[in-house]
Structure formats: C-alpha cells, structure tokens
Amino acid sequence: MSFIQEQRKEQIINACIEELAESGYENMTFKNIAKRAEINPSLVSYHFKSKNILLFALLEHIFIHKIEHIQQSLSEDKPVIERIEEYINASLNYQRKFRKENIAMIEIIFNARTEDNKAFYLMDGDEPDGVYLILNSIIEEGIETQQFKSNVDVKILTRIINGAIDEMIFAPENDTESERYGEELFKMVKDYLCIGGGHNE
Amino acid sequence: MSFIQEQRKEQIINACIEELAESGYENMTFKNIAKRAEINPSLVSYHFKSKNILLFALLEHIFIHKIEHIQQSLSEDKPVIERIEEYINASLNYQRKFRKENIAMIEIIFNARTEDNKAFYLMDGDEPDGVYLILNSIIEEGIETQQFKSNVDVKILTRIINGAIDEMIFAPENDTESERYGEELFKMVKDYLCIGGGHNE
DNA sequence: ACCTCTTTTGAATATTCATTCAATATTTTA
C-alpha cells in the first residue's frame, strides 16, 4: 500500500472517530466523514470499498490502540496481584484519556451489524479476545503459581472486572472519582482472589 | 385515552420490541413495525406523533417492566445482605427470562438520541434512577442499620454491581452459567460489604 | 337513519443515504 493511501486511510479513520464521538453512529455518513477530513465523499468510498469494511478497519484500529495502551501499563516482574491492579487502572485510565476512541468503539459495537444483520455486541466468540484475553491470562498465571485461590472461575471473574470497568462510561468525566472507583474495585477483587482473603478454598 | 388506543399502542410497542430484539435499531422503521403489527405504517405515526416520542414510550414501558420484576423479587423482612443477593439474582434472571425486552432496551439506549443529538446512554442525571435507585437504597439501609461497613461508597458499589450484571449480556444464553455468575458476584460483594469480611473499617 | 368523532388507509413529499462512473488531476515509473 502506497504512502498516500496509508495517510488517507488514517485521516479518514480519525475523522470517523471524531464524528462518532461527537455526533454518534447515525451521523457517521460518508458525507460527514468527508467534510471533517476535508475531502470528497466519493474518496471515502474509494479507499474503503464499503461502509462495513470501513467499520471493521475502524474497530480494529481502536482495539489495537487500546490493547497497546494497557499492555504498556503492565509490569513484567511484579507479583500477579499487582498486575491486576495495573490492569484495572490502565483500563480506567484509557477511558478517561482516550474518551473519543472509547466512545467511538462503543458506538460501533452497539450500532454496527454484519451483512447478515448480526449485532457486533452480540457476536459470540467462544474464545476470549482483546482486553479480555489479557486479564484472563493474568488471572490464570496467578492461579498456576498458587498466588490466587485455586477454585476461582477465570471467565466469571474476568467478566465481573471488565463489566465493572465498562460501567464507568456512564459516570461523569471526573478523574478523582475514577481513581477511587479503581481502588475500591481492586480491593474487592483482591480479597476475593488472594489466599487468606476470607474465603473458603 | 380510549380502549382501542391503549390496545393499539401496546400492539405497536410489542412489535417494536420484537423488531429491535430480532433485527436491531436501524430496522426499527415505521414500515417494519407496521408489518409486524399487521397495520398501516401511517397508523404508527398517528398514534405516536414522532419517532422519538415512540422511543421514549418504549423505553419507559421496558423500564417499568424491569423495575417491577426486580421489586417483586425483593423480600421485605430478610436481612439487608440477603436483599442484595435477591437483587443480583433478580437482575440476572430478568436478562434471561426477558431477553427480548432487555435487548430492545440496549438497542434504544445505545442507539437513540435526543433531538439535540445527545446519546441516551451518555445522559447524565446527577441523581440515580431506575434499577440504580433500588440497589442504592438497599445499600444505604444496610449502612444506616450498621449491617454494612460505614465507609462504603454507595455510588461506587452500585456501579460495580450493576456493571458486572450488565456484562452478562455478552455471555452465551445459559442458565447455569448465569446462576454461578450471580453466586460469585454476590460472594465478592458480601465480603466487601459486611463487617468482619476482612477489611479495615 | 343521521351526525360527529375517531381510526385507518394509500398515495405523495422531500430528504438522505451508499455506491457507481466517467472525467480530471496527480503521482509514480520507465
């Protein structure tokens, strides 16, 4: 792919993110995207053969961006439980710092549909992916190295944590609230997860 | 309002719920609604002056339905902590039993926008409402009666619990999984919430 | 049976959308 193509595609994708964050999915039309990118609407069609192709590219772009952000926040050498804390904080941090990307992601996931009309958010991959995969493997490592209780259900805990994190979307955009939220969530998870936290094994 | 109007409106609302659950927001057109209800598209316009009026009516209908379902599942006399358990189970139960209504609700909340283009899911009421309000007051009662720790942040905990519950949407529709999920979530909350659960107060 | 109000229809309107295409401009290659 030529340099100019790369550049145009990124320009279009950025315009999409802004349009989505500001005006929502139903205003993410080729016309509005083009206006924001200061190009001709047909050019969007030219670079992305169809709207669905554009949506998939957009989603992948944001996914990678988010995963990278979280990965970078995780240390290698610290105890596993601390990496859980880092994961929670990094996720909440992403929501604040990259609110546009985060909202754009939500807009797509809950609005877009495949060609056979299946909602993105209801697609059931049996294997965890994306950020789910990261958290999953941290917890699994904790169990294997006997730092976490052996009877923990990884899938369930992953879901609970990510669900709690995602819910912060609805909260007002306030840094201190978000930090406290992370602290409390982590406290809760730690006691549940760590040996000697009050549970029967 | 005449009897026939009541009846028609309910018929239209039910058609909407089915259309939303089956085909999603962008297929919830007057034409499709009418086809499902076996009436003329203009008749939908006649009963609901605009699409947004229909959306609000629809949302209210489902909210009330959900709140009633949860309220009915809560006992009056049991200890507060058990009502938390009931709340969690009733919420998860609703998601399974009334999946159509639940998905319809999500479709609206994440897709619909006010006339000044504000997303429903990003509207910030400062006061909690709906199911948030129910859980909020249960926790508050527990704190006041000193059954729960005094330093618990009600808003944060409410958000964590509801977030974890909502995330189960993404799970495969499996009753046993959902029940186990509720059990684990409750375990976690109970230890966090109850005096003698391992925390400093 | 007649009148009035409500309900329902079918057609018409105006708008918006993604996509296509031929024509033009720009860049790359030889």
Add this chain to the structure above:
DNA sequence: TAAAATATTGAATGAATATTCAAAAGAGGT
C-alpha cells in the same frame, strides 16, 4: 519527459426514510 498507474472530483442513480394529507371506513350517540 512520456506513459502508466493512482488518486480525486462532481454528478447521477436508486433505494429507503419519516412525515403529511386528503379521503374513506368505522363506531357511538341521539
């Protein structure tokens, strides 16, 4: 520099949309 490939434009197409409206059908009361 000439030729070829790529990038960009503006106009056109066809399909789908919410909403309006005049007319028809139906119901209830007198």
